[in-house]
Amino acid sequence: MKTDPVRLARAYLLRVAEPPAPSLVALINEEGPVRAAELVRRGAVAEETAARCHLDLAEQDLARADARGARLLTPEDPDWPGWQLLSLRAARTRGVPGMVEPIALWFKGSMPLNELVDRAVAVVGARAATGYGDHVANEFGFGLAERQVAVVSGAAYGVDGAAHRGALAAGWTTLAVLGCGVDVGYPVRHTDLLQRIAEHGAVVSEYPPGTPPARHRFLVRNRLIAALGAGTVVVEAGRRSGARNTASTAHSLGKPVMAVPGPITSAMSVGCHDLLRSGVAAPVCSVDEVVEAIGRIGTDLAPREPGPQRPTDGLDPVVLRVHEALNTGLGLSPDQVSVESGVPLDRVRAALPQLELAGLAVRKDTGWCAALGRMGTSSSSRCGGA
Amino acid sequence: MKTDPVRLARAYLLRVAEPPAPSLVALINEEGPVRAAELVRRGAVAEETAARCHLDLAEQDLARADARGARLLTPEDPDWPGWQLLSLRAARTRGVPGMVEPIALWFKGSMPLNELVDRAVAVVGARAATGYGDHVANEFGFGLAERQVAVVSGAAYGVDGAAHRGALAAGWTTLAVLGCGVDVGYPVRHTDLLQRIAEHGAVVSEYPPGTPPARHRFLVRNRLIAALGAGTVVVEAGRRSGARNTASTAHSLGKPVMAVPGPITSAMSVGCHDLLRSGVAAPVCSVDEVVEAIGRIGTDLAPREPGPQRPTDGLDPVVLRVHEALNTGLGLSPDQVSVESGVPLDRVRAALPQLELAGLAVRKDTGWCAALGRMGTSSSSRCGGA
Structure with missing residues (x-):
């Protein structure tokens, strides 16, 4: 079986030049591999091929690879x-x-x-x-x-x-x-x-x-x-x-x-x-x-991992301040919560039932206390007085 | 000793507002702290101060801090x-x-x-x-x-x-x-x-x-x-x-x-x-x-750490290829080095003495061999035949 001359030429040229061989590749692109191989045998692009242009091992390399x-x-x-x-x-x-x-x-x-x-x-x-x-x-x-x-x-x-x-x-x-x-x-x-x-x-x-x-x-x-x-x-x-x-x-x-x-x-x-x-x-x-x-835009987007969720996530900042004020370990009256949090009394009065609904506050005999919320153990409270 | 009214006003205002209190700070910037404190006592910026404006603890806070x-x-x-x-x-x-x-x-x-x-x-x-x-x-x-x-x-x-x-x-x-x-x-x-x-x-x-x-x-x-x-x-x-x-x-x-x-x-x-x-x-x-x-540009520049130095640093890429070709474990003739490296014979002949001077090549009975260079143990060579 006779090997394709293009394949032979490229095998020869790979053996002859130490890559990257820009001038040789330019010659191949211009003349095609078969003609480029001929020119190299006759001394073309000597800087890149002179040292090995006599090594005509294409058949052997192809056979060796095959083996x-x-x-x-x-x-x-x-x-x-x-x-x-x-x-x-x-x-x-x-x-x-x-x-x-x-x-x-x-x-x-x-x-x-x-x-x-x-x-x-x-x-x-x-x-x-x-x-x-x-x-x-x-x-x-x-x-x-x-x-x-x-x-x-x-x-x-x-x-x-x-x-x-x-x-x-x-x-x-x-x-x-x-x-x-x-x-x-x-x-x-x-x-x-x-x-x-x-x-x-x-x-x-x-x-x-x-x-x-x-x-x-x-x-x-x-x-x-x-x-x-x-x-x-x-x-x-x-x-x-x-x-x-x-x-x-x-x-x-x-x-x-x-x-x-x-x-x-x-x-x-x-x-x-x-x-x-x-x-x-x-x-x-x-x-x-x-x-x-x-990836392609829109098809390979990495999922954004959400952080761990807290029961207080999504609360209005003012309501959050009311909630934080409950963490004293004591039951507090709405007035006390207002002073503690710095939130006006009317807004404290609106926030407390909202926190109660979310399981984040409980009303006890001693007053309002923080609770851990529906996502935690909602029954436990942080109210020392209860 | 009577406390500075400005200091008293600011101590009062820090106690009254939960920071950040943008409206209160705007009021202070406009009216000065003493006048702002008066206005707050009379109900100014109620959203930020209503809950605590009755807390006139400035003297106490200053005394407590001092203690x-x-x-x-x-x-x-x-x-x-x-x-x-x-x-x-x-x-x-x-x-x-x-x-x-x-x-x-x-x-x-x-x-x-x-x-x-x-x-x-x-x-x-x-x-x-x-x-x-x-x-x-x-x-x-x-x-x-x-x-x-x-x-x-x-x-x-x-x-x-x-x-x-x-x-x-x-x-x-x-x-x-x-x-x-x-x-x-x-x-x-x-x-x-x-x-x-x-x-x-x-x-x-x-x-x-x-x-x-x-x-x-x-x-x-x-x-x-x-x-x-x-x-x-x-x-x-x-x-x-x-x-x-x-x-x-x-x-x-x-x-x-x-x-x-x-x-x-x-x-x-x-x-x-x-x-x-x-x-x-x-x-x-x-x-x-x-x-x-x-830092200030030009005065606080981080030193660029140099990488570890190799004896072959600074060699021309072609000379480096010649040096690499010597790593066969056998002594080589300049012709063999040329074929091995793909570098034309005349340039191999120029490179070998250069490598020898740098302690990176030695000429032995069997031919040219790689050596470790002046920065390594320059006496040892990688020539199996020697």
């Missing part, structure tokens, strides 16, 4: 997430450096990528997450999954892993974007997790099979996480966490950035608080608030 | 904090209801109130503070005191008390504003604390000696806390905490409102996060950030 259950996903495929990745091109047009769309993606997964990211949010954070960060990431992953929102993240220890596990626990899809080959199994103790993610969602990478992880690759990869989510949530981040890089990228892509507040005594929340203080991120405290931020 | 080491502080006194309280009148002029300046203040303290609040910040929060809230309030009280900023707060358990104790521990002044008489000793377990506050700062109240606490009085009192601080910090607040009332009052007075982020899993941080989400408050994570928010 590992992976495949190449290209912009020509129907499941290419073109809409989400368009945000990169738009930002580049606005002059944001490094915002280069991927030439193609190595893909290992169980559902079409464009469907997976149709409703997705990036959940990122520190590798050295605290118990709090792990807990929140896991809860958010689970809660987003319950609302049929996919998680997009890396595959690091800490927040990334906890968010994925939350989504998997809820039986929903999740997406890991790697800074190494999809077959590399990094980090080591996440090999099984990556397998589970691929089975229930997808694992993708720009880097050809076998590419080892490197710090700059994680940073470059972050732009894909930011682009593939409708927004980015930073759960925990130290002062120099890579998650802050993802957050600022999402911000420059014009997507909502959210940060989870945490204890100011925790070094792992410093990055979140910096994002909040600088105005890059809005605070989010619940999954509903995340969904509201990325 | 408890307190006195009446009036707008005619040189230590009246007129500048701070002006914010109430300004807000009332803008149509904010309830923003009424006090007729006078019962004062028990050791330093002039105007000096005490010259540089002061309100630190407020939940009575049912968590260990985290207590810790932060105490640290903030201490840290503000170290920067010669006085704390203004209530006297409740939880955040109020912790903030005062922090300030006292640092040997600075602090101010408690009460919702009961300055002699009432409420809450009971804070009687000693209130005595310490009076000895090292001041305890003030609009309410005459002996006035019992009441919920509406705490809410009315909150406007004074908000007005007397240059800004308000909410350390912890439940969904219905009174501290939120102080925060929104400070906001309507046009003063900076700050909220301390906390764990989103804590019910005692819900109020703070609501204030952050609604945009009423800005997040603060340190005393320096509080001082910056209330």
Whole structure:
């Protein structure tokens, strides 16, 4: 079976250039992938391709991917997430450096990528997450999954892993974007997790099979996480966490950035608080608030939780003052209530029966006393004299 | 010794009206306190004064205060904090209801109130503070005191008390504003604390000696806390905490409102996060950030904490890629480094000696290897072959 020349060309170009490769991508956009590959072989965009243009490993990479259950996903495929990745091109047009769309993606997964990211949010954070960060990431992953929102993240220890596990626990899809080959199994103790993610969602990478992880690759990869989510949530981040890089990228892509507040005594929340203080991120405290931020106006509004109700809720302020004056522990005459509360006598006389009806006052032999109201134990009163 | 008639008039008016008494205060502003007191005795502003206008306890209240080491502080006194309280009148002029300046203040303290609040910040929060809230309030009280900023707060358990104790521990002044008489000793377990506050700062109240606490009085009192601080910090607040009332009052007075982020899993941080989400408050994570928010531009800027330094900081991104490529655990030739990193060979040849000088690369028999750099243990290398 002869492989499609476009697919071969893109596999070759992914191997040749270290992303982001703005000049190469510009060449591909102009000339098409097949012609661009030819030009690169002849020495075009040397700065980005000279070091590796002799590496013609396209067939081998495709075969290796196939052997590992992976495949190449290209912009020509129907499941290419073109809409989400368009945000990169738009930002580049606005002059944001490094915002280069991927030439193609190595893909290992169980559902079409464009469907997976149709409703997705990036959940990122520190590798050295605290118990709090792990807990929140896991809860958010689970809660987003319950609302049929996919998680997009890396595959690091800490927040990334906890968010994925939350989504998997809820039986929903999740997406890991790697800074190494999809077959590399990094980090080591996440090999099984990556397998589970691929089975229930997808694992993708720009880097050809076998590419080892490197710090700059994680940073470059972050732009894909930011682009593939409708927004980015930073759960925990130290002062120099890579998650802050993802957050600022999402911000420059014009997507909502959210940060989870945490204890100011925790070094792992410093990055979140910096994002909040600088105005890059809005605070989010619940999954509903995340969904509201990325959602369509009017359809995904977070419910406003009411506070605890008190029996005195809704009372006129003057009636409330009358009620407070009854809390002396003694029975009072209306005159005494008037002086105590500073409320004129005629209004006290009107308020007392109203409070009695609400179960908030009782008339005893010694005079008027406060009661706890219909929502409390309405029979008990605060009248010491009774 | 005959008491000043102005002082007597104000003492009488404080006893007669339950604050805030906007019509009475308007009358005082128009007619002066002595004439206003006469008019009230004859039935003026009946809605606000009818219930108590017969209570002519001015002499007794002044004597009772004197016996408890307190006195009446009036707008005619040189230590009246007129500048701070002006914010109430300004807000009332803008149509904010309830923003009424006090007729006078019962004062028990050791330093002039105007000096005490010259540089002061309100630190407020939940009575049912968590260990985290207590810790932060105490640290903030201490840290503000170290920067010669006085704390203004209530006297409740939880955040109020912790903030005062922090300030006292640092040997600075602090101010408690009460919702009961300055002699009432409420809450009971804070009687000693209130005595310490009076000895090292001041305890003030609009309410005459002996006035019992009441919920509406705490809410009315909150406007004074908000007005007397240059800004308000909410350390912890439940969904219905009174501290939120102080925060929104400070906001309507046009003063900076700050909220301390906390764990989103804590019910005692819900109020703070609501204030952050609604945009009423800005997040603060340190005393320096509080001082910056209330301070004079340019003189009180919080120091920006640098993150931890890495030996690779400041490297050109391309040089950094070359450095990352050395992390294979094997010695590499410049050609191999070029392919690994995707950086053209000539630039690899320029970068390697640069990395060697920085202690980040070593040339061994097997080829080039990464080293940890001058800031780490520069002698160790990550070259498996050496």
